[in-house]
Every structure is written in structure tokens, then in C-alpha cells.
Amino acid sequence: MNDAKSQASDDYTPSEMMIISAARALAGVRTVFVGVGLPNIACNAARRTVAPDLELIYESGVFGARPERQPLSIGDPTLVTGATSVVSMADLFGFYLQGGLVEVALLGGAQIDRHGNLNSSVIGDYRRPSVRLPGSGGAIEIAINAQRVFVVMQLKRRAFVEKLDFLTSPGHLSESDRGRRAGIPSEGSQLVITDKAVFDFANSEREMQLVSRHPGCSVEQIVDEIGWNLRIADAARLTTPPTEKELSIVRDCRRNAGRSD
Amino acid sequence: MADKLTTMKEAIGLYVRDGASVCIEGFTAFICFAAGHEIIRQKKRNLTLIRMTPDLIYDQMVAAGVARKIVFSYLGNPGVGALHCLRRAIEKGSPAPLELEEYSHYGMVGRYIAGASKLPFFPLRSYLGSDLPGVNGRIRFVDSPYGDGMVAVVPPLTPDITIVHAQRADSNGNAQLWGLLGAQKEAAFAAKNVIVVAEEIVDEATIRSDPNRTLIPGIIVEAVVHEPFGAHPSYVQGYYDRDNEFYLKWDELSRDEDGVQKWLDEWVYAVADRSEYLRKVGKETLERLRPPSAPAAAVDYGTYR
Numbered sequence: 428m429n430d431a432k433s434q435a436s437d438d439y440t441p442s443e444m445m446i447i448s449a450a451r452a453l454a455g456v457r458t459v460f461v462g463v464g465l466p467n468i469a470c471n472a473a474r475r476t477v478a479p480d481l482e483l484i485y486e487s488g489v490f491g492a493r494p495e496r497q498p499l500s501i502g503d504p505t506l507v508t509g510a511t512s513v514v515s516m517a518d519l520f521g522f523y524l525q526g527g528l529v530e531v532a533l534l535g536g537a538q539i540d541r542h543g544n545l546n547s548s549v550i551g552d553y554r555r556p557s558v559r560l561p562g563s564g565g566a567i568e569i570a571i572n573a574q575r576v577f578v579v580m581q582l583k584r585r586a587f588v589e590k591l592d593f594l595t596s597p598g599h600l601s602e603s604d605r606g607r608r609a610g611i612p613s614e615g616s617q618l619v620i621t622d623k624a625v626f627d628f629a630n631s632e633r634e635m636q637l638v639s640r641h642p643g644c645s646v647e648q649i650v651d652e653i654g655w656n657l658r659i660a661d662a663a664r665l666t667t668p669p670t671e672k673e674l675s676i677v678r679d680c681r682r683n684a685g686r687s688d
Numbered sequence: 689m690a691d692k693l694t695t696m697k698e699a700i701g702l703y704v705r706d707g708a709s710v711c712i713e714g715f716t717a718f719i720c721f722a723a724g725h726e727i728i729r730q731k732k733r734n735l736t737l738i739r740m741t742p743d744l745i746y747d748q749m750v751a752a753g754v755a756r757k758i759v760f761s762y763l764g765n766p767g768v769g770a771l772h773c774l775r776r777a778i779e780k781g782s783p784a785p786l787e788l789e790e791y792s793h794y795g796m797v798g799r800y801i802a803g804a805s806k807l808p809f810f811p812l813r814s815y816l817g818s819d820l821p822g823v824n825g826r827i828r829f830v831d832s833p834y835g836d837g838m839v840a841v842v843p844p845l846t847p848d849i850t851i852v853h854a855q856r857a858d859s860n861g862n863a864q865l866w867g868l869l870g871a872q873k874e875a876a877f878a879a880k881n882v883i884v885v886a887e888e889i890v891d892e893a894t895i896r897s898d899p900n901r902t903l904i905p906g907i908i909v910e911a912v913v914h915e916p917f918g919a920h921p922s923y924v925q926g927y928y929d930r931d932n933e934f935y936l937k938w939d940e941l942s943r944d945e946d947g948v949q950k951w952l953d954e955w956v957y958a959v960a961d962r963s964e965y966l967r968k969v970g971k972e973t974l975e976r977l978r979p980p981s982a983p984a985a986a987v988d989y990g991t992y993r
Contacts, residue, residue: 464767486793487715487716487868487870488715488868488869488870489868498767499766499767499930499932500716500766500767500768501716501766501767502715502716502717502766502868503716503767503930504717504867504868504923504925504929504930504979507867507868507925508925508982509982513866513867513868513869514869515869515870515871515873515874516715516740516793516794516797516869516870516871517797517801517871517874520793520794520797520812521794524794525794525812525813544817548790548819548820553819553823554823555779556778556779557779558775558779559763559774559775559778559779560763561762561763561764561770562760562761562762562763562790563761563762563790563791563792563793563818563820564741564761564762564764564792564793565761565792565793565794566792567792567814567815567818567820568792568793568794568795568812568813568814571813571814571815571816571817572813572814593819594817594818594819595818595819595820596818597816597817597818600817604817607816607817608816608817609837610813610816610837610838610839611813611816611817612813
């Protein structure tokens, strides 16, 4: 392809690079459990690019959504109209999620640690938090039952922490707690996709490592945002910049997105 | 057939007692703000409020001082951000401290199922590795009696009263819903008393023409209230969209405690009932929220004599 649409663009935001990286990671995936905000946009963009057969599953009870507008939340009525199936949350969590039908789930959080464990509950002490966050929603059972988890969140030092204030959803746990993963069907966090870089856990310690930095982001800038001594994979590379086509699809998907991101 | 039609004022007055556990379910959709506002207006106190997603309705109810405790799984303004009144109650104890009992979504759904089916607990694959069981002792783990490892369990939940909003119901309380079914059925069967609130009251023949759509049978229902737009500013599939402008506005105004009290004065205390609230919202807004039609293909149940 030599047309303008496949040309690399240099006119994009870090947040667009993050959405496009998440959409690309869904190549070939059949079923994805969609979270609120940016993951919503990434999944809808993936369906229009690398994963045309992608079925969107929402914890609100929707399988095979075909939203005609960018959903304002995971409970938006546009997810219902035209969907393959709309079921009770008992069926969604019991049969679809726990039943193993979810290939990839996209999750986020206020804090993540080096093993991909997530905090979406509190900053500070649970009983007297300085910031009360939303809590689990479905995240705990999603992290435990989806076949694989991709984390999508902004790379910020206050989010990438040495120690979580609260472990809401398990990633690879800590090495001393790893035995507790025995009862967890999920393979756990595979990727952490951010606005500056992409990380994976492909080492025996299941520790987050840099695999791809986005154009314009130096290793130093990335390391600066991380609260522990970051590993850098031997094969770490530079992310391919967005094409014009990817950008136009993402921008189209974001139209009418309200403030959901 | 029993005619259970009544007004919201009577239904709340009769079935929501001070100190009761109250569940207003509906996941993003079907959130019965009409009932929540009537509870605030009647100045109920020391309630335990149960909902997976407290949403704006419990933010308003907690700010109004009706609650002593909430049981929940996700504290957010969906698609917008935080619930500022609930955050103030939890972080600062203002206007009053609030007891929390926190689960995950599937944990809450499982609790309703156990409550509805009189089971001692509900097993689920969740909570392993999470800190949540450490702060909520009612989430436990048991060894499977069939020797296949540990499984999490949650206890039954049986609200004193569950309030469910529906597209249509007959005067006996047989209620039909379509769209996001959330956990309304489970929460209704789990409750000791049920109030059904409906956009439309239809005759029994309409209900019997489509029995698969009857989520809640009248036999578990105490009272039926006809309240069009009763879920505004949330939505009812096919009837009206979410009033997202209000969800955004609440995010701004609820950051200020005085602003919230002024809003409650103007939109809840000074308003006699839902019809007056709707007049205040205005025809223009309500018309803006009506979606174009998208009917399902008809199904044929057949006649068998």
C-alpha cells in the first residue's frame, strides 16, 4: 500500500498513539471484554481495522455490540440496539466470562505495580482513604477469568508504583504470593499499553518490561515515570507511528465520545 | 386480579421504613430516581442502600442524609468520573460517616441469587489474590467438596425492599423489561417486598401476549406505581436516552456541598411529586431524549387449544 492512507503521520497525540497501540494488539482476537473510556474507542477502532470479527462484550450484559455512536458509558443504550444478545449480568458473568468465552479483557486502574496487579479502590488507607476510587466493578473477576488481560492506562509516576495502596485485581501477584494464582484460570496481564510505551511480562519473574517505546519518547522519559527499577527487554523497539488511516478511524470513533475518556 | 396501583408517595410511605435495607437496582438504565427522590422528600433515615452502582441517585440520597450504610460494587458517575457526595462521606465523614460493605459486580449478583433462591452462599471464581476479602470478612473461600480447589463464596442478600423500574407492567405488578437487564430480576426475587414502577400500565392481555418478557411476576410485587420518565436522568430503552447533560452538570455542582443542598431544595424538597419535577425539566428536554423507533421483529407464540 503506497496511498496516503498508509503513510505514517507525525500529527497525533500521545493518547491517540495509546489507543492505536491497543487496537493493534487486538489483531485476530475474536472476543474482547470492553472497559469504560479509551478501551471502548480502541475496541471499536480495532473492529474497523485489524479485528473485523471482534465481538464486543460489555459487563452490562451485552454480547456482540454494534454501537452506532461512541457509547457514553458501558451501559449506553446504543450497545443494546442491534447487539447479538443482551443478557442478565448473572448470565454475562457466569456463562460468558466465567465460562471462558472472553479471550482478551482490557482493564485500567489508578495504580499498577511491576507484576501488573491493579488498584482501582483507594489511595491511602482503605478505612480512611485520601481518595476513594470507584472500586472493582467487575474488574476482579475479569482479571481472574478472561483468558488474557491487556492493561490500558497513562504512564505516570503516581500510577506506576513500587507498592499498591490496595490490590483490587490480581495480575501476576508478587513472587511470594504467586502460589495463590493456582486457582486463577486467566494467564494474567500480557501487555500494559500506555501513551509513552508498551510493556509485557515475558520473563520468568513475570515482571513488567519495556518492549516498545512510542516515537518521541526516550528510555529516560519512560524510566522517569516508573516507581521501580524498570527492566528493558533485549528486543525493545520503537513503536510504528500511526498511519493516516488509523488516525482517521480513531478520530471518527472518538466523535461524540463526551468525556468518557 | 389484585389491583396494586398506587402513588409513589403512598408506596414509599408504606414500604420504606427508617432503618430498612433498600435496593433500587438498574445498571446505568432503569434507575428509579422518582423513588429515590420520594425517599429523600419523606426524610427517611438510617437506611442501608444497596446497589451495584450507586450512581447519581445514591450520591443524592447520601447527601440528603437518608443513609447509614451502602452495599455496592462500583462507585462512579458512569462515563463521567467520581461521585463527589459519596467521596465526601467516605473521605471526610461529611455530612455523616457512612458504613461501607464492598463487593465486585459478580459478587453482588451472586448475593442476590443466593438471597432469591434461599441458598446459604453463592460460589464464584473471583477475589483470589485481591485485598478485598481482607477488608470485607463476608467474602470467604471454601474448598470445593468435589476436590477441585478453592472457590470464593458470598452470603445471600435479602433487601427489605427492592424497587424496580420497567417499561411496562399491569396493575397486578407483572412487569416486562427489555434492554440492559442488569440484576433487576435477581434483586426483586431476593427482596422481602417489591415495588414496581413502570413507564406504562398495560392490561393483563398485553403481558400474556409476550410471557418471555415478563421478568418479574406480580406474585412477588406489593405495589405498582405509574411514573412516566421515572428513571430520568438515567434512561429506559426505547423510551428515552440518558440525560447526559445532567450527568455532566452533576459532576460540577456536586463538588460543592452547599450547591448540592441548593439543588436538593429546588429539585426534590420544593417539588411535590414526579409530575411537578417533569414540568420543571421541561417538554423540550424530554422530547430531546426520545430516540427514533427500532422495533423488534414480532414473535409468534402460536395458539394451542
